[in-house]
Amino acid sequence: MTDLPAAPAPAEHRPAGRVVLAGAPLGRASDASVGLAQALATAPLIAAEDTRRLHRLAADLGVAISGRVLSFFEGNEQTRVPQLISALRDGLDVLVVTDAGMPSVSDPGYRLVAAAVQAGLLVTALPGPSAVTTALAVSGLPVDRFCFEGFLPRKGGSRRRLLAELSGERRTMVFFESPHRIAESLADLAEALGTGRPAAVCRELTKTYEQVVRGSLAELREWAAGDVRGEITLVVAGLPAGPAQVAPTELAAAVSALEQAGQSRKEAIAEVAAAAGVAKRLVFDAVVSAKRHD
Known part of the structure; x- marks a missing residue:
């Protein structure tokens, strides 16, 4: 007698699915892990930042996607999360894939992770590349302690206020920036942190035209005056x-001594900051504090 297939479990008895954050290659498809290729082939539901890039990656890996693919990007992330949570509760694993690097790191995914955690659902990851740690590794700067600040504010005033707050930060800092704002951002960084502060611009990491430019913020500011393209860390x-x-x-x-020697306060602050290796803002605050005490 032939055994009949078991009836599917009722939804209320079905184990909940998992959120699986999958690290995608920064550039070369060959950098993808075996685990990512397997997950793309078997995942019942894939939430992709760009569905066209997802299918291109799968094709490069020789993988046929069998599950359902949903777009999941900044513009629809908030409305898509409830749908994905519902699918998780129905027992479907949700594979989250962004254009490059790890989901939720300045990319879609954080809202889904937060909602899943709040709902008591499992969140796991397929480790993969991250532009943050890759840039740190090749920068030549100290990496024993660092902080990630994401994208700098687009508006100049907001950006300068943030950088003023970071002027005393002792850890190595990592930022994402767009190519058409990098020159302005480097100029503001030089103003806030000092022109001599060492830095590295990492462009198109792991891609054909990868470029890492190292130097002082003043030197990088001059370099960025040219035509800069690509993804930048x-x-x-x-x-x-x-x-x-x-x-x-x-x-x-x-500063007071230089002013008495005939320099303007602005010139004196800049010279003292450069000599001490600190941001001009710190010297300015010291001058204001000294006058207040006098």
Whole structure:
């Protein structure tokens, strides 16, 4: 007697699905993990930032996608999350794939992860490339401690306020930036952190035209005046330990001496900041504080 196939379990008895965050290659399809290729072939539901890029990646890997594919990008992320949570509760695993790198790192995915965690659903990951750690590794800057600041604000005023807050940051900083704003951002960074601060512009990582340009913020500002294209990750050294030993009163006194010698306050602050290796904002604050105490 032939056994009949078991009836599907009722939805209320079916185990919930998992959110699977899949790291996609930054450039070369050959950098994809075996786990990613297998997941693309077997996932019942794929949430993709760009469905065309997803199918191109699958084709490059020789993988046939068998599951359903949904677009999942910044513009529809908020409305798509409830649909994906419903699918998870129905027992479907949801594979999240962005254009490059790890989902939720300045890419779609965070809202889904937060909603899944709140709902008590399982979230896991297929480890893969990240532009943040890749740029850090090739930057030549200290990587023992770092912070990731995502994309810098688009508006100049907001960007300058954020950078002023970061002027005393001692960890290496990592930013994402678009090619048409990189020149302005480097100029603001030089103004806030000091023209001599070491940094690296990592462009088109792992791709055919990969380029890593290292130098001071002043040098990179000049380099960015040309035609810059591609995906950019910017790595900037933190405030070195030495300048912290220079007391604000000493900075203010140095500015005062230069002013008495005939320099304008702006020129004096810039010269003292460069000599001490600190941001001009820190010297300016020292001058204001000294005058307040006087």
